[in-house]
Amino acid sequence: MRRNRIYLVALLIFAMVSCSFAKKSFDDPGKDKNLVDLISYVLKRWHFNPQDINDDFSENVYNDFISAVDPMKRYFLASDLREFSEYKDKIDDEIKEPGVKFFSLVYGRLMKRMEEAKAFQEKLLKKPFDFTENETIDRDYEKLNFAKNVKELKERWRKELKFSTLANYDIKLEVEKNKKEEDASHKIKDFDSLEKEARESTAKTYVEFFDLMDDLERKDWFSIYVNTIVEEFDPHTSYLAPQDKDRFDMNMSGKLEGIGARLQKRTEGAKIFEVISGGPAWRSKKIEAGDIILKVAQEDEEPVDIVGMRLDDAVKLIKGPKGTKVSLTVKKVDGSIEIITIQRDLVEIEETYAKSAVVKKGQRTFGIINLPKFYVDFEDYNKRNAASDVKKEIERLKDQGMEGLVLDLRNNGGGSLKTVVDMAGFFIKDGPIVQVKSSIDAKEVLKDEDSRIQWDGPLVILVNELSASASEILAAALQDYKRAIVIGSKQTYGKGTVQNVVDLNRFVRGNDGNVGALKLTTQKFYRINGGSTQLEGVKSDVVVVDKYSFIDIGEKDQENPLPWDQIDPALYDLWDGYIGYEETINQSKARMANNAQLKLIEENAKWIKKRRDDNVYPLNYVEYKKEADADEEYAKRFKAISDYDTNLVFNSLPYEELLMKKDSTLQGKRQAWHEDLSKDVYVEEAINVLGDIQLNNIKKKKRSVVKG
Known part of the structure; x- marks a missing residue:
């Protein structure tokens, strides 16, 4: 049947690329260069609308990559951008004659600036914030320029941290007021205590954030760079690193082989935040949301400590073929430690x-x-x-x-x-x-x-x-x-x-591992x-x-x-x-x-749009609370949306x-x-x-x- 031809397009691409690319070698140590070379080759020949890889293309990649790795402009300085700009019209040349100097420069500087930022926030969060000052923060990052110097960058971090702490303080104060309403004898904590608790909450959030950033390896950042190149062709063309390809296949089929649990990275291990209904973990009745996995052991093997491990790497250890067994050392919600053995199975994401x-x-x-x-x-x-x-x-x-x-x-x-x-x-x-x-x-x-x-x-x-x-x-x-x-x-x-998804491993000679x-x-x-x-x-x-x-x-x-x-x-x-x-x-x-309900939904949608477009927030608590209360009061009119009954x-x-x-x-x-x-x-x-x-x-x- 003629219609079957359409479903074989990807296979035809595989065959054509295999034949045409047979003389190309990807065995040298420069895997990054080879990956760029291979991807650009495939794109130029089989993309629906191939782009001219020229200076304009180069500038777009340059801008998009900088935006991708530092979207909030809280790492790089203006001086860094001046240095990077040397490559603004040279990335196209690096694609044609494979090179990764631009990526290497930006990646190295990013790692350095992240370490500096980590030190900034740790130091800034040791001092109390003054919520009586009349100052604001503008969070329209697209319009924001990169900081001129370290002093300006630190000030930017100070406002970001203060804004987060202000929000935490407001939540904690509301909790105290609610306790007072429930129990007249409750003594509301003073400002200093609540402000300190709020800073500690902010600090914990950033510890977890930088912990996740530390998990990212050079290959992860390089995947981001490759994607800024391929997305210049259109928004739906993308590079799938090996782990991303696995996720893509799982999302398309709704199935995976493993224990049937969703995990979150935590400093003390991998926390289970959802047990998938009907999966092996659910059937065992021994695993529950809130448990933390500390160690993972395959059948007849010694357990591997996953505390501090990248979440992706921990997941690889936990997942496995249907019918195999995995033993998990788990810290239960009640604090007890158990070793739980589960037989992996096919898990359907209902x-x-x-x-x-x-x-x-x-x-x-x-x-x-x-x-x-x-x-x-x-x-x-x-x-x-x-x-x-x-x-x-x-x-x-x-x-x-x-x-x-x-x-x-x-x-x-x-x-x-x-x-x-x-x-x-x-x-x-x-x-x-x-x-x-x-x-x-x-x-x-x-x-x-x-x-x-x-x-x-x-x-x-x-x-x-x-x-x-x-x-x-x-x-x-x-x-x-x-x-x-x-x-x-x-x-x-x-x-x-x-x-169509093209497996790039088909074109790599030798044992270079999975290239996605x-x-x-x-x-x-x-x-x-x-x-x-x-x-x-x-x-x-x-x-x-x-x-x-x-x-x-x-x-x-x-x-x-x-x-x-x-x-x-x-x-x-x-x-x-x-x-x-x-x-x-x-x-x-x-x-x-x-329909009155639709008119109310329309009013709500316009209000949401207005709030999204307003990026300036007060850092004075009285003003912050005044705006928050006004928003909360106005939002009450939209409660009728969820109260509607058909x-x-x-x-x-x-x-x-x-x-x-x-x-x-x-x-x-x-x-x-x-x-x-x-x-x-x-x-x-x-x-x-x-x-x-x-x-x-x-x-x-x-x-x-x-x-x-």
Whole structure:
């Protein structure tokens, strides 16, 4: 089938690069230079829109790298920048004839300045702060210049530390006042005591911060540098260091092999902050959030002390293949020390996957499916994936008498292209779903060629500004067919590009270790109507304001996005299963225009935008408290947003009810989700629209609606 060609693009790239690059050697000690050489080679030949690597390109990399490593301008001095600027127009030359002098200079200076900053903050936090002085701090770092000298830099640190301590002081004082209200005999601590405690809290935060910075090795900073180079091509091209590639694969599949726990770095070890429901640690009933892992031992091996170890390295020791055992020396929440042995297993990250609920409105029954991402197992598509899961949920909802379906793609950043094509086919008889074009090939039209329809009833798709990529393909296709009514933001994210992951280890000779992978943009998506989803995204049929409406978060707000364009439309027939499609949309628009809850959300969104744009804060406690109290008082008017009640009833499906009897964690998650849905004005309107949609029952009888 022609459509299968599109899924083999990455393999073709591998083959072509292997042949073309056979005479290049990466065996010399300069691995950094070789990595830059290899990546630039791949980008120039297979990126959708290769950039000219010239002086302008060089200056952009220069600015972006400095901003990436010192975004708050609290390490480098103006004199450092003058020294660095020698390379402003030379980075392109270093890429063409591989060199890393610029990176090495900046990295070395950064390490030196960080050590100096560590000493600054330690010394500054030994002296009490005066919260009666009338001074302010401007935290608009983009407009801030680099400090002229060490004195100015220290002053910058002083204000940052004072600001953090002021916030800590305010919290501690409020705690004391609350204790006084509960117990009249409680004596509120004096200013000196609270100020000291606040400084100690700030100091602890910075100890942990610099501890994390100390964990970063040269290779970590070099990954940042490489990414500033590749991101000049477009925002979605990126270098994946070995550990990042592992995370990428896990995020896309929603699976990992290990014990099933999320960890945080702490000075005393690795702290467990979440035990993943259903995983080995959860099943053992011996591990809980708050426990601290001190040592890790593989089967029949001596334990390794992980106190002070990089979190990534500790995680590598704890993770391992399914069926193997790991022994953890754990400091329990109660302070006791235990050695706990756990057999590793495949862990599924439940919140990654599709979930559904039955929605009751009066005597009518509807369904909602929430899809966080279009997940897939890259090694075996027949294993769990987004399309197969959604198919199951549709059938389960149909068994409950579903009369209409809401597909919630809000905050869904995308994922597997194949799952989108398969999923769209659940709602139409057959036909094109998306057009894909590379810089060197003619367009491919990816089609649903299965005439079976999983669901031919009313369909609404919910989107917002963070619905991207694959989400936009699905919403666009079903909108173009007039199969679904799209409700949400003015437009979706606007990511209309295709990325493929190239394993760079395929091109490295010898035993140089894992060099990672390159995720590069190779193609663009086009709707079946011919327009690209790039930049413009998908415009909702019914536009509703939300908390993101006035914040710059879309593709158009990123650096170096590819442009919008269009190609010829594909051949497709509009869905003929609805009567009064446009009338339904107009009825919804009228309801939304007069919705008091949405007007309050809009006011809140504008207020959030205003607060984000105000970067000047008082360092005088009286003024600080005055502003904080004013904000708190104004924010009270928005409490009604979370108090809203749709009067809709949400229930889990029978199979999940059985699971929840054995899993209280899952039960808690579903109850929280249902509670959020019951306050969701967007879901409420989606259900209203489903109720308004009139089916063309004459046409419906002619369709083949299948189960299974």
